[in-house]
Amino acid sequence: MMESPSTITVRDGVAMDTNTRGWFGDLVFGMLARLAGWFILLVMAGIIIVLVSGGWRAFSAFGPGFITSTAWNPISDHFGAATSIFGTLVTTLIALVFAVPFAFGVAFWLVEMAPPALARFIETAVQLLAAVPSIIFGMWGFFIVVPFMAHYIEPVATHYLGHVPGMGLLFRGAPYGTGLLTGGLILAIMITPFICSVMTDVFVSIPAVLKESAFGLGATRWEVMRDVVLPWSRQAVMGGIMLGTGRALGETMAVTFVIGNSNRLGWSLFAPGNTIASLIALEFPESSAGSLKLSALLALGAILMIISFITLACSRIFLQRGVSN
């Protein structure tokens, strides 16, 4: 780079080389980088356009009723999104109910209680749980969790909780093992590591002086967590939870194995159901090109896209605000 003394100008605090070869290289390199960046925009735009235009026939055939209809009848060509949207939301909700406390517990343990040598090992183990492919969760769930649910959890839950007024409705029904509850539990296991790793990062990043002053006042670890760390990191924690929610909403393979795949809408958490993703995975191969069913599935895909978009946008906003705090 030392061959010819080239002119250097300084702009915005950065030295810019103005010799001809560098100028040409920068132009080409800049174009390539911009093209790559714009390519990402193009892919995302493509996904949205393709899904919406593909689902347009179903949207226009059924109108707004598509979202509220529970029908799914390929023979009479009547399709509705309500059951699978319901299944998606319920399984995600169940996943969050279980995953958030567990993720919090593990993160709290890792940050405050774990012996340093053990902490690194356990943290890696939790990360590895996040790396296990979703189909493995599905298979493990189908062969291990489903029988366990059918033989132990569900009969016991029906026996003790089935008669509680109101809430009992959730725990009645035949103990198939597959169903919304099992799907939600598998999702919970899958998203716990995600939420946990965000929580651990945030809890570690709190300024030590805040925690130390609370400890200095004689607060216990739990009091410091509840009154200092959590309020300080609230938004980032919410962001982490939303990130996990986004994962749970779109998860396909694990759910398809254990959800039971039945187009039913009801109160029982033990009843088989379906989610948008599992319905697409199962029905898509059986729908011919250009059929109304295919269009309905694409419309479901578009709806899933919108739901997970909103979740992820929220997650990003929360995480950014949490970090800038």
Place this chain on the structure above:
Amino acid sequence: MMSAPQSQSIDAGGWQRGGAMAVRRRLVERFVSLLCNVATVVVLFLLFSILWTLVTQGAGGLTLPTFVHSTASPGSGGGLANAIIGSCEQTGLAALIGTPLGMMAGIYLSEFGQDGRIVMLVRFVSDMLLSVPSILVGLFIYLIIVEPAGHFSGMAGTLALAVLFIPIVVRTTEDMLRLVPRAMREAAYALGAPGWRVILSVCLRSARGGIMTGILLALARISGETAPLLFTSLGNLNWSTNLNEPMASLPVTIYQYAGSAYDDWVQMAWTGALLITVAVLATNILARWWLTRNGSAQ
């Protein structure tokens, strides 16, 4: 991780003396600690339960025929050779396509901040793409490639995986380039290097450990993906390395076999599951080990 001095200061605090309030606080603290310990044990137990199940169910199928024979109809033997090679081919090609694109886009995000709003938009969209449900990527590729072409193909599967691969590389490249000290860039500029040389030979070079880690993690992630391959490369019971034909892959084969009613297929699915999990977890551990060894040098 400063728990040792903190717990000492707690022990010296007033909460250990008598009084109903102190007892209550102590009990709550103990109770929460217990719950956290239980939560950690449960999560670890689940991980080991999955691994244990895979090893006990799948290890029996780790024989030579599994690796040299193609998938076959139930009861007639057969192995996973075509699925393994198909997975390697599609994942590897997706990485080959995705790495340069993802790295260039990551460079764009970290080095071309002067482009203003569009950079922020690309970053936002790339983050969205990172978490888009993978089955939707499969649908997308089906509609733009499989349907016009009229047949499923390994190439379509490769492209679907590449779409999932790119945003991970973008994110890592950007994060790692941001860690490169400003002084290093300025030193390079002061030597008269043009911008693109500074980025390629100085910034990327010093960030390569982190970027390699990201690429390995991305590779691990896409090699276990099933949903985007269902409608793109479809799966193939015969040996095929032709990208223009339907191509088998380990995850899709596991999906087809695990749901079947034949014992030997289910057995083969467990073996495949064991293989892919070991590969994915080993890649993860390798990448993390690499990062802790090389990452601190930055």
